[in-house]
Amino acid sequence: xxxxxxxxxxxxxxxxxxxxxxTNVPLILQLRCFEFANSPGPRAVPSSAVASFKLPFPETxxxxxxxxxxxxxxxxxxxxxxxxxxxxxxxxxxxNLPGRFIKDSFQSMSGVDLGRRPMDVTELSFVKAEKxxxxxTWVFTSISHDQSKAMVEMARALTSFSxxxxxxxxxxxGSSTRMIMPHMWTMEIIDSSSSSNTxxxxxxxxxQPKTCFLTNVAVDRDTSALMRSSDPxxxxxxxxxxxxxxxxxxxxxxxxxxxxxxxxxLISRSELRSGSRRTYQS
Numbered sequence: 001x002x003x004x005x006x007x008x009x010x011x012x013x014x015x016x017x018x019x020x021x022x023t024n025v026p027l028i029l030q031l032r033c034f035e036f037a038n039s040p041g042p043r044a045v046p047s048s049a050v051a052s053f054k055l056p057f058p059e060t061x062x063x064x065x066x067x068x069x070x071x072x073x074x075x076x077x078x079x080x081x082x083x084x085x086x087x088x089x090x091x092x093x094x095x096n097l098p099g100r101f102i103k104d105s106f107q108s109m110s111g112v113d114l115g116r117r118p119m120d121v122t123e124l125s126f127v128k129a130e131k132x133x134x135x136x137t138w139v140f141t142s143i144s145h146d147q148s149k150a151m152v153e154m155a156r157a158l159t160s161f162s163x164x165x166x167x168x169x170x171x172x173x174g175s176s177t178r179m180i181m182p183h184m185w186t187m188e189i190i191d192s193s194s195s196s197n198t199x200x201x202x203x204x205x206x207x208q209p210k211t212c213f214l215t216n217v218a219v220d221r222d223t224s225a226l227m228r229s230s231d232p233x234x235x236x237x238x239x240x241x242x243x244x245x246x247x248x249x250x251x252x253x254x255x256x257x258x259x260x261x262x263x264x265x266l267i268s269r270s271e272l273r274s275g276s277r278r279t280y281q282s
Contacts, residue, residue: 005154006054027057027201028190029136033161033214036181040270043211043252045278046184051161053154057189058136063207066130074123129256134187134209134249141242145229148239155219158247162214185212185249186278210268212249220244 031053034046142148164179187209189201202209222242229237256272258264271277 003051025056029055029057033183040273044270045276068127069124072125131251137246145227148227151243159217208266210251216248218246
């Protein structure tokens with residue numbers, strides 16, 4: 001069973017009772033992390049989550065694509081440039097010499113600059129679709145020591161699962177020379193009124209997110225106000241009340257349209273290679 005870090009599970013339809021800040025949360029962002037997979041099938045549709053996180057969906061979030069292009073000679077110009085050698089270019093310049101001489105003389109005598117420039121014969125050439133990034137930011141205010149502790153545990157777990165791990169060589173402690181890849185992550189939207197993860201909501205708010213890496217975890221702890229534990233045996237006697245949490249994800253694979261000429265579902269390279277797609281509940 002995965003470790004669950006949940007601060008927003010509703011006790012009734014859309015009312016959060018006893019959760020951090022006691023705020024109504026209509027949408028929940030569920031994050032799951034999985035052991036890294038090199039093969040396309042397990043990467044496209046990960047299974048056996050190591051940990052699961054539930055957070056209120058932020059008030060604002062931005063998704064976007066960034067398409068990379070190079071500026072190059074147009075194809076026909078590139079062909080012409082390859083056909084004509086340096087000698088060919090020399091002949092072309094000699095043939096154009098009388099016209100250029102007459103034009104330059106006219107400009108010199110009249111003092112008129114015609115402002116002529118060579119034709120722009122470049123065009124944009126597609127390079128790649130940059131991998132999409134997701135950023136989420138929250139400010140949480142706890143109303144109990146237990147809630148502050150839950151936030152500390154969640155921040156610690158997010159940081160831990162974003163990092164690579166190590167293994168020993170031949171079972172000898174301290175002999176590791178290799179790192180194991182960090183965990184992969186999936187994200188989806190849960191409707192708190194039905195506790196279902198719908199494809200429509202996930203697509204509407206996150207544009208069909210694919211498997212990601214967690215690239216950044218930033219936690220800002222406000223120590224101007226602290227929560228004291230009522231348990232004298234509690235090791236964490238004082239904890240911050242307010243936490244600011246920011247996390248960033250980047251998709252592992254590039255994405256493509258599923259077909260040509262139509263507005264279709266987005267598909268990752270791993271999904272394309274494996275023929276597998278993630279499924280959603282009702």
